[in-house]
Amino acid sequence: MKDKQLIVSAIKNGTVIDHVPAKNLFKVITILNLDSIDTQITFGTNLESKKLGSKAIIKISDKYFLDEEINRIALVAPQAKLNIIRDYEVIEKRVVEVPDSIIGIVKCVNPMCITNQEEVKTKFSVISKDEVSLKCYYCEKITHQDQMTIYNVNSQY
Protein backbone atom coordinates (compact mmCIF):
# COMPACT_ATOMS: atom_id res chain seq x y z
CA MET A 1 0.00 0.00 0.00
CA LYS A 2 2.67 2.44 1.02
CA ASP A 3 4.68 1.86 -2.17
CA LYS A 4 1.73 2.71 -4.35
CA GLN A 5 1.09 5.98 -2.61
CA LEU A 6 4.67 7.02 -3.12
CA ILE A 7 4.40 6.82 -6.87
CA VAL A 8 3.08 10.35 -6.90
CA SER A 9 4.46 12.39 -4.08
CA ALA A 10 2.25 14.05 -1.51
CA ILE A 11 1.38 17.71 -1.67
CA LYS A 12 1.06 20.19 1.16
CA ASN A 13 -1.88 22.22 -0.13
CA GLY A 14 -4.02 21.73 -3.19
CA THR A 15 -6.21 19.23 -4.98
CA VAL A 16 -5.69 15.57 -5.76
CA ILE A 17 -7.81 14.12 -8.54
CA ASP A 18 -7.97 10.34 -8.34
CA HIS A 19 -9.72 7.64 -10.38
CA VAL A 20 -9.23 9.30 -13.71
CA PRO A 21 -9.32 6.69 -16.52
CA ALA A 22 -5.73 6.51 -17.77
CA LYS A 23 -6.78 6.98 -21.39
CA ASN A 24 -8.49 10.27 -20.54
CA LEU A 25 -5.73 11.83 -18.45
CA PHE A 26 -4.78 14.37 -21.09
CA LYS A 27 -8.41 15.24 -21.75
CA VAL A 28 -8.79 16.09 -18.07
CA ILE A 29 -5.66 18.23 -18.27
CA THR A 30 -7.11 20.02 -21.27
CA ILE A 31 -10.55 20.56 -19.78
CA LEU A 32 -9.18 21.94 -16.52
CA ASN A 33 -6.75 24.12 -18.40
CA LEU A 34 -3.88 22.74 -16.32
CA ASP A 35 -1.29 23.66 -18.93
CA SER A 36 -1.78 27.30 -18.02
CA ILE A 37 -1.37 26.84 -14.28
CA ASP A 38 2.02 27.82 -12.90
CA THR A 39 1.96 25.94 -9.59
CA GLN A 40 3.47 22.48 -9.28
CA ILE A 41 1.54 19.65 -10.92
CA THR A 42 2.51 16.00 -10.71
CA PHE A 43 0.70 13.10 -12.22
CA GLY A 44 0.98 9.37 -12.46
CA THR A 45 -0.70 7.25 -15.02
CA ASN A 46 -1.25 3.60 -15.96
CA LEU A 47 -1.67 2.79 -12.29
CA GLU A 48 -3.57 -0.32 -11.35
CA SER A 49 -7.20 0.16 -10.50
CA LYS A 50 -9.82 -2.45 -9.71
CA LYS A 51 -12.60 -0.18 -10.89
CA LEU A 52 -11.06 1.34 -13.99
CA GLY A 53 -8.44 -1.20 -15.04
CA SER A 54 -5.87 1.48 -15.48
CA LYS A 55 -6.11 4.86 -13.82
CA ALA A 56 -4.34 8.15 -13.50
CA ILE A 57 -3.92 10.51 -10.59
CA ILE A 58 -3.23 14.24 -10.74
CA LYS A 59 -1.93 16.39 -7.90
CA ILE A 60 -2.12 20.14 -8.25
CA SER A 61 -0.44 22.27 -5.61
CA ASP A 62 -2.06 25.41 -4.28
CA LYS A 63 -5.07 25.14 -6.52
CA TYR A 64 -8.72 24.63 -5.64
CA PHE A 65 -11.55 24.29 -8.11
CA LEU A 66 -15.12 25.52 -8.23
CA ASP A 67 -17.81 22.86 -8.58
CA GLU A 68 -18.68 24.09 -12.06
CA GLU A 69 -15.05 23.79 -13.13
CA ILE A 70 -14.65 20.32 -11.75
CA ASN A 71 -17.97 19.04 -13.08
CA ARG A 72 -16.71 19.67 -16.59
CA ILE A 73 -14.43 16.64 -16.26
CA ALA A 74 -17.43 14.40 -15.56
CA LEU A 75 -17.66 13.79 -19.29
CA VAL A 76 -14.32 12.01 -19.41
CA ALA A 77 -13.82 10.96 -15.79
CA PRO A 78 -17.25 10.34 -14.28
CA GLN A 79 -15.84 8.35 -11.37
CA ALA A 80 -13.14 10.84 -10.45
CA LYS A 81 -12.72 11.62 -6.76
CA LEU A 82 -11.23 14.81 -5.44
CA ASN A 83 -9.30 15.22 -2.25
CA ILE A 84 -8.87 18.75 -1.02
CA ILE A 85 -5.58 18.97 0.87
CA ARG A 86 -4.46 21.45 3.51
CA ASP A 87 -1.27 20.89 5.46
CA TYR A 88 -0.93 17.37 4.10
CA GLU A 89 -4.37 16.49 5.44
CA VAL A 90 -7.43 15.62 3.40
CA ILE A 91 -9.97 18.15 4.62
CA GLU A 92 -12.68 17.40 2.09
CA LYS A 93 -13.59 14.70 -0.44
CA ARG A 94 -15.65 15.47 -3.47
CA VAL A 95 -17.09 13.51 -6.35
CA VAL A 96 -17.82 14.90 -9.77
CA GLU A 97 -21.35 15.25 -11.00
CA VAL A 98 -22.45 15.42 -14.61
CA PRO A 99 -23.94 18.91 -15.09
CA ASP A 100 -27.31 19.53 -16.79
CA SER A 101 -25.76 21.47 -19.62
CA ILE A 102 -22.35 21.65 -21.26
CA ILE A 103 -21.01 24.74 -22.98
CA GLY A 104 -17.95 24.33 -25.14
CA ILE A 105 -15.58 21.43 -24.31
CA VAL A 106 -17.27 18.86 -26.55
CA LYS A 107 -17.53 18.86 -30.33
CA CYS A 108 -20.96 18.10 -31.86
CA VAL A 109 -20.90 14.72 -33.62
CA ASN A 110 -22.87 16.07 -36.59
CA PRO A 111 -20.54 17.34 -39.34
CA MET A 112 -23.44 19.36 -40.82
CA CYS A 113 -23.98 21.22 -37.54
CA ILE A 114 -23.49 25.00 -37.53
CA THR A 115 -20.95 24.58 -34.70
CA ASN A 116 -18.75 22.60 -37.10
CA GLN A 117 -19.25 25.03 -39.98
CA GLU A 118 -18.86 28.45 -38.38
CA GLU A 119 -17.20 29.82 -35.28
CA VAL A 120 -20.02 28.93 -32.92
CA LYS A 121 -19.36 27.60 -29.44
CA THR A 122 -21.14 24.30 -28.79
CA LYS A 123 -24.02 24.05 -26.31
CA PHE A 124 -25.63 20.82 -25.17
CA SER A 125 -28.27 19.70 -22.76
CA VAL A 126 -27.38 16.49 -20.93
CA ILE A 127 -30.14 13.99 -21.66
CA SER A 128 -28.53 11.01 -19.95
CA LYS A 129 -26.03 11.05 -17.11
CA ASP A 130 -25.07 7.37 -16.68
CA GLU A 131 -23.97 6.74 -20.21
CA VAL A 132 -23.53 10.43 -20.92
CA SER A 133 -25.40 11.64 -23.99
CA LEU A 134 -25.69 15.22 -25.05
CA LYS A 135 -28.31 16.92 -27.20
CA CYS A 136 -26.99 19.74 -29.34
CA TYR A 137 -28.83 23.01 -28.75
CA TYR A 138 -28.37 23.93 -32.41
CA CYS A 139 -28.77 20.88 -34.65
CA GLU A 140 -30.67 18.80 -32.03
CA LYS A 141 -28.58 15.70 -32.78
CA ILE A 142 -27.40 13.45 -29.96
CA THR A 143 -23.71 12.98 -29.22
CA HIS A 144 -23.11 9.78 -27.26
CA GLN A 145 -20.28 9.15 -24.83
CA ASP A 146 -18.31 6.97 -27.24
CA GLN A 147 -18.50 9.65 -29.96
CA MET A 148 -17.27 12.53 -27.86
CA THR A 149 -14.35 14.59 -29.04
CA ILE A 150 -12.97 17.10 -26.59
CA TYR A 151 -11.80 20.40 -28.04
CA ASN A 152 -8.28 21.52 -27.37
CA VAL A 153 -8.50 24.60 -25.19
CA ASN A 154 -6.91 26.78 -27.82
CA SER A 155 -9.25 25.74 -30.59
CA GLN A 156 -12.34 26.75 -28.65
CA TYR A 157 -13.91 29.96 -29.78
Next chain:
Amino acid sequence: MQNKSLVSITDYSKAEYLKILDLAAEFEKNPNQEILKGKLVATLFFEPSTRTRLSFETAINRLGGRVIGFADVNSSSVTKGESLKDTIKMVTSYADLIVIRHPTEGAARYASEIATVPVINAGDGANQHPTQTLLDLYSIQKTQKTLENLNMFMIGDLKYGRTVHSLLMAMSYFNPTFYFISPDELKMPREYLIYLNQQKIKYYEYKEFMPIISEADIVYMTRVQKERFSDPIEYEKTKNAYVLRNSMLEHTRANMKILHPLPRVNEISLDVDENPKAYYFTQALNGVFVRQAIISSILGLNS
Protein backbone atom coordinates in the same frame (compact mmCIF):
# COMPACT_ATOMS: atom_id res chain seq x y z
CA MET B 1 -45.80 33.58 -28.64
CA GLN B 2 -45.34 37.24 -29.49
CA ASN B 3 -41.74 38.02 -30.40
CA LYS B 4 -40.82 34.39 -29.96
CA SER B 5 -38.79 32.77 -32.72
CA LEU B 6 -40.08 29.56 -34.31
CA VAL B 7 -37.02 27.43 -34.91
CA SER B 8 -38.07 23.96 -33.86
CA ILE B 9 -41.45 22.29 -33.60
CA THR B 10 -40.74 21.75 -29.90
CA ASP B 11 -40.60 25.52 -29.32
CA TYR B 12 -44.41 25.63 -29.24
CA SER B 13 -46.81 24.06 -26.77
CA LYS B 14 -49.98 22.20 -27.68
CA ALA B 15 -52.04 25.31 -26.88
CA GLU B 16 -49.83 27.37 -29.17
CA TYR B 17 -50.24 24.87 -32.03
CA LEU B 18 -53.99 25.02 -31.64
CA LYS B 19 -53.98 28.80 -31.58
CA ILE B 20 -52.01 28.89 -34.86
CA LEU B 21 -54.42 26.41 -36.45
CA ASP B 22 -57.47 28.46 -35.40
CA LEU B 23 -55.89 31.59 -36.76
CA ALA B 24 -54.98 29.84 -40.03
CA ALA B 25 -58.65 28.92 -40.44
CA GLU B 26 -59.52 32.63 -40.08
CA PHE B 27 -57.01 33.52 -42.77
CA GLU B 28 -58.42 30.85 -45.05
CA LYS B 29 -61.85 32.50 -44.78
CA ASN B 30 -60.45 35.97 -45.20
CA PRO B 31 -56.93 35.81 -46.70
CA ASN B 32 -56.30 39.47 -47.46
CA GLN B 33 -55.85 41.39 -44.23
CA GLU B 34 -53.43 44.26 -44.34
CA ILE B 35 -52.26 43.94 -40.76
CA LEU B 36 -48.59 43.85 -41.72
CA LYS B 37 -48.66 47.28 -43.37
CA GLY B 38 -45.45 49.18 -42.78
CA LYS B 39 -43.60 46.01 -41.71
CA LEU B 40 -40.63 44.55 -43.46
CA VAL B 41 -39.89 40.83 -43.51
CA ALA B 42 -36.51 39.49 -44.65
CA THR B 43 -36.59 36.15 -46.46
CA LEU B 44 -33.04 34.82 -46.49
CA PHE B 45 -32.76 31.69 -48.62
CA PHE B 46 -29.19 30.44 -48.38
CA GLU B 47 -30.30 27.48 -50.45
CA PRO B 48 -33.02 27.67 -53.07
CA SER B 49 -36.50 26.40 -52.26
CA THR B 50 -38.93 28.08 -54.61
CA ARG B 51 -41.95 26.34 -53.13
CA THR B 52 -41.32 27.42 -49.54
CA ARG B 53 -40.16 30.92 -50.47
CA LEU B 54 -43.20 31.66 -52.63
CA SER B 55 -45.49 30.41 -49.88
CA PHE B 56 -43.87 32.73 -47.33
CA GLU B 57 -43.78 35.68 -49.70
CA THR B 58 -47.42 35.17 -50.66
CA ALA B 59 -48.33 35.08 -46.97
CA ILE B 60 -46.42 38.32 -46.31
CA ASN B 61 -47.94 40.08 -49.32
CA ARG B 62 -51.46 39.05 -48.40
CA LEU B 63 -50.85 40.58 -44.98
CA GLY B 64 -49.78 43.82 -46.64
CA GLY B 65 -46.15 43.53 -45.56
CA ARG B 66 -43.07 44.03 -47.67
CA VAL B 67 -40.28 41.59 -48.42
CA ILE B 68 -36.53 42.01 -48.70
CA GLY B 69 -34.05 39.21 -49.11
CA PHE B 70 -32.59 36.76 -51.57
CA ALA B 71 -33.65 33.53 -53.21
CA ASP B 72 -30.31 31.78 -53.14
CA VAL B 73 -26.77 32.60 -52.17
CA ASN B 74 -25.46 32.90 -55.72
CA SER B 75 -27.86 35.70 -56.64
CA SER B 76 -27.07 37.69 -53.51
CA SER B 77 -24.13 39.63 -52.22
CA VAL B 78 -23.72 37.03 -49.49
CA THR B 79 -20.54 35.52 -50.73
CA LYS B 80 -19.01 32.40 -49.37
CA GLY B 81 -16.68 34.37 -47.15
CA GLU B 82 -19.32 36.26 -45.20
CA SER B 83 -20.39 34.49 -42.06
CA LEU B 84 -24.01 33.86 -41.20
CA LYS B 85 -23.42 35.98 -38.12
CA ASP B 86 -22.49 39.06 -40.14
CA THR B 87 -25.42 38.64 -42.52
CA ILE B 88 -27.91 38.33 -39.67
CA LYS B 89 -26.37 41.30 -37.85
CA MET B 90 -26.93 43.43 -40.92
CA VAL B 91 -30.46 42.23 -41.70
CA THR B 92 -31.70 42.42 -38.12
CA SER B 93 -31.37 46.19 -38.20
CA TYR B 94 -33.59 46.49 -41.28
CA ALA B 95 -36.35 43.93 -40.85
CA ASP B 96 -39.14 43.30 -38.31
CA LEU B 97 -38.93 39.55 -38.84
CA ILE B 98 -36.44 37.17 -40.43
CA VAL B 99 -37.36 34.03 -42.35
CA ILE B 100 -34.30 31.88 -42.93
CA ARG B 101 -33.57 28.75 -44.92
CA HIS B 102 -30.07 27.38 -44.65
CA PRO B 103 -28.40 24.06 -45.56
CA THR B 104 -26.54 23.91 -42.22
CA GLU B 105 -28.29 22.24 -39.28
CA GLY B 106 -28.78 24.59 -36.36
CA ALA B 107 -28.32 27.69 -38.53
CA ALA B 108 -31.77 29.04 -37.66
CA ARG B 109 -31.22 28.59 -33.93
CA TYR B 110 -27.92 30.39 -34.21
CA ALA B 111 -29.54 33.18 -36.25
CA SER B 112 -32.19 33.57 -33.55
CA GLU B 113 -29.45 34.15 -30.97
CA ILE B 114 -27.85 36.90 -33.02
CA ALA B 115 -30.98 38.60 -34.34
CA THR B 116 -32.78 41.20 -32.25
CA VAL B 117 -36.01 40.43 -34.13
CA PRO B 118 -37.85 37.07 -34.21
CA VAL B 119 -36.68 34.37 -36.60
CA ILE B 120 -38.76 31.77 -38.42
CA ASN B 121 -36.94 28.64 -39.54
CA ALA B 122 -37.91 27.77 -43.13
CA GLY B 123 -35.73 24.65 -43.06
CA ASP B 124 -32.23 24.06 -41.69
CA GLY B 125 -30.72 21.12 -43.53
CA ALA B 126 -31.99 17.77 -42.31
CA ASN B 127 -33.01 19.23 -38.96
CA GLN B 128 -36.26 21.19 -38.68
CA HIS B 129 -38.93 22.76 -40.87
CA PRO B 130 -41.60 23.72 -38.34
CA THR B 131 -43.91 25.67 -40.67
CA GLN B 132 -44.19 22.50 -42.80
CA THR B 133 -45.22 20.58 -39.69
CA LEU B 134 -47.83 23.17 -38.77
CA LEU B 135 -49.30 23.08 -42.25
CA ASP B 136 -49.38 19.28 -42.01
CA LEU B 137 -51.28 19.58 -38.72
CA TYR B 138 -53.67 22.08 -40.26
CA SER B 139 -54.32 19.76 -43.19
CA ILE B 140 -54.96 16.83 -40.88
CA GLN B 141 -57.31 18.80 -38.68
CA LYS B 142 -59.17 20.25 -41.63
CA THR B 143 -59.74 16.92 -43.36
CA GLN B 144 -60.44 14.85 -40.24
CA LYS B 145 -62.26 17.54 -38.21
CA THR B 146 -60.01 16.59 -35.31
CA LEU B 147 -56.39 15.85 -34.45
CA GLU B 148 -57.24 13.35 -31.72
CA ASN B 149 -57.03 9.54 -31.87
CA LEU B 150 -56.12 9.20 -35.54
CA ASN B 151 -54.44 6.31 -37.32
CA MET B 152 -51.36 7.91 -38.84
CA PHE B 153 -49.59 5.96 -41.59
CA MET B 154 -46.09 7.11 -42.46
CA ILE B 155 -44.67 5.44 -45.55
CA GLY B 156 -41.25 5.40 -47.21
CA ASP B 157 -38.06 6.94 -45.88
CA LEU B 158 -38.67 7.27 -42.16
CA LYS B 159 -35.00 7.41 -41.29
CA TYR B 160 -33.90 10.61 -43.01
CA GLY B 161 -37.24 12.31 -43.56
CA ARG B 162 -37.27 15.34 -41.25
CA THR B 163 -40.94 16.03 -42.00
CA VAL B 164 -42.06 12.70 -40.56
CA HIS B 165 -39.92 13.18 -37.45
CA SER B 166 -41.34 16.62 -36.71
CA LEU B 167 -44.88 15.48 -37.48
CA LEU B 168 -44.43 12.54 -35.12
CA MET B 169 -43.37 14.90 -32.32
CA ALA B 170 -46.25 17.31 -32.97
CA MET B 171 -48.93 14.60 -33.34
CA SER B 172 -47.84 12.91 -30.14
CA TYR B 173 -49.86 15.56 -28.25
CA PHE B 174 -53.04 14.11 -29.75
CA ASN B 175 -52.99 10.40 -28.89
CA PRO B 176 -52.47 8.96 -32.37
CA THR B 177 -51.65 5.38 -33.35
CA PHE B 178 -48.69 5.30 -35.70
CA TYR B 179 -48.09 2.79 -38.48
CA PHE B 180 -44.55 3.03 -39.78
CA ILE B 181 -44.05 1.38 -43.15
CA SER B 182 -40.55 1.37 -44.56
CA PRO B 183 -37.76 -0.86 -45.84
CA ASP B 184 -35.40 -2.15 -43.16
CA GLU B 185 -32.70 0.33 -44.06
CA LEU B 186 -34.99 3.34 -43.65
CA LYS B 187 -36.86 2.54 -40.45
CA MET B 188 -37.96 5.15 -37.94
CA PRO B 189 -34.88 5.89 -35.78
CA ARG B 190 -34.79 4.28 -32.36
CA GLU B 191 -34.76 7.59 -30.47
CA TYR B 192 -38.26 8.37 -31.79
CA LEU B 193 -39.57 4.93 -30.85
CA ILE B 194 -38.18 5.40 -27.35
CA TYR B 195 -39.94 8.75 -27.20
CA LEU B 196 -43.25 7.17 -28.21
CA ASN B 197 -42.83 4.46 -25.58
CA GLN B 198 -42.25 7.12 -22.95
CA GLN B 199 -45.37 8.97 -24.07
CA LYS B 200 -47.32 5.67 -24.11
CA ILE B 201 -48.27 6.15 -27.75
CA LYS B 202 -48.98 3.02 -29.78
CA TYR B 203 -47.04 2.30 -32.93
CA TYR B 204 -46.57 -0.59 -35.33
CA GLU B 205 -43.81 -1.22 -37.83
CA TYR B 206 -44.43 -2.91 -41.17
CA LYS B 207 -42.63 -3.46 -44.44
CA GLU B 208 -45.74 -3.36 -46.61
CA PHE B 209 -48.83 -1.21 -46.42
CA MET B 210 -51.37 -3.04 -48.56
CA PRO B 211 -52.58 -5.52 -45.92
CA ILE B 212 -53.34 -2.73 -43.44
CA ILE B 213 -54.05 0.41 -45.43
CA SER B 214 -57.81 0.04 -44.81
CA GLU B 215 -57.11 1.19 -41.22
CA ALA B 216 -55.58 4.52 -42.19
CA ASP B 217 -57.02 7.97 -41.49
CA ILE B 218 -53.94 9.77 -42.79
CA VAL B 219 -51.36 8.35 -45.19
CA TYR B 220 -48.22 10.47 -45.14
CA MET B 221 -46.00 9.55 -48.09
CA THR B 222 -42.29 10.37 -48.36
CA ARG B 223 -39.75 9.90 -51.06
CA VAL B 224 -37.49 6.85 -51.05
CA GLN B 225 -34.24 8.06 -52.57
CA LYS B 226 -31.73 5.76 -54.19
CA GLU B 227 -28.76 7.46 -52.55
CA ARG B 228 -30.05 6.50 -49.09
CA PHE B 229 -29.35 2.83 -49.74
CA SER B 230 -25.94 1.33 -49.07
CA ASP B 231 -26.80 -1.49 -51.48
CA PRO B 232 -28.23 -0.45 -54.89
CA ILE B 233 -29.68 -3.93 -55.41
CA GLU B 234 -31.66 -3.49 -52.22
CA TYR B 235 -33.04 -0.24 -53.63
CA GLU B 236 -34.10 -1.88 -56.88
CA LYS B 237 -35.83 -4.64 -54.93
CA THR B 238 -37.74 -2.32 -52.62
CA LYS B 239 -38.46 0.86 -54.57
CA ASN B 240 -41.79 -0.32 -55.98
CA ALA B 241 -43.04 -1.47 -52.61
CA TYR B 242 -43.45 2.14 -51.49
CA VAL B 243 -45.35 3.54 -54.45
CA LEU B 244 -49.00 4.39 -53.98
CA ARG B 245 -51.34 3.69 -56.92
CA ASN B 246 -54.99 4.55 -57.34
CA SER B 247 -56.06 0.90 -57.44
CA MET B 248 -54.69 0.45 -53.91
CA LEU B 249 -57.15 2.95 -52.46
CA GLU B 250 -60.26 0.93 -53.12
CA HIS B 251 -60.82 -0.40 -49.60
CA THR B 252 -59.61 2.60 -47.67
CA ARG B 253 -61.71 4.61 -45.23
CA ALA B 254 -63.98 7.31 -46.61
CA ASN B 255 -62.27 9.98 -44.51
CA MET B 256 -58.76 8.85 -45.49
CA LYS B 257 -56.49 11.50 -46.99
CA ILE B 258 -53.07 11.25 -48.60
CA LEU B 259 -50.47 13.84 -47.65
CA HIS B 260 -47.00 14.45 -49.03
CA PRO B 261 -44.56 17.31 -48.30
CA LEU B 262 -43.85 17.71 -52.07
CA PRO B 263 -42.09 17.70 -54.42
CA ARG B 264 -42.90 14.11 -55.25
CA VAL B 265 -41.00 12.01 -57.72
CA ASN B 266 -42.76 8.72 -58.38
CA GLU B 267 -43.87 7.54 -54.94
CA ILE B 268 -47.45 8.60 -55.68
CA SER B 269 -48.45 7.63 -59.19
CA LEU B 270 -50.21 10.26 -61.28
CA ASP B 271 -53.48 8.35 -61.37
CA VAL B 272 -53.93 9.10 -57.65
CA ASP B 273 -54.07 12.85 -58.28
CA GLU B 274 -57.71 12.78 -59.41
CA ASN B 275 -58.84 10.71 -56.45
CA PRO B 276 -60.64 12.87 -53.84
CA LYS B 277 -58.44 11.22 -51.20
CA ALA B 278 -55.38 12.90 -52.70
CA TYR B 279 -54.85 16.00 -50.59
CA TYR B 280 -51.20 16.95 -51.22
CA PHE B 281 -51.81 19.88 -53.54
CA THR B 282 -54.38 21.45 -51.21
CA GLN B 283 -52.01 20.69 -48.34
CA ALA B 284 -49.37 22.88 -50.01
CA LEU B 285 -51.89 25.71 -50.50
CA ASN B 286 -52.77 25.54 -46.80
CA GLY B 287 -49.17 26.53 -46.17
CA VAL B 288 -49.94 30.15 -47.03
CA PHE B 289 -52.72 30.45 -44.39
CA VAL B 290 -50.62 28.72 -41.79
CA ARG B 291 -47.66 31.01 -42.49
CA GLN B 292 -49.96 34.05 -42.30
CA ALA B 293 -51.07 32.78 -38.89
CA ILE B 294 -47.51 32.19 -37.68
CA ILE B 295 -46.21 35.56 -38.87
CA SER B 296 -49.09 37.52 -37.41
CA SER B 297 -48.86 35.69 -34.06
CA ILE B 298 -45.15 36.31 -33.76
CA LEU B 299 -45.53 39.97 -34.63
CA GLY B 300 -48.49 40.25 -32.24
CA LEU B 301 -50.85 41.48 -34.90
CA ASN B 302 -53.85 39.26 -34.31
CA SER B 303 -56.20 40.81 -31.84
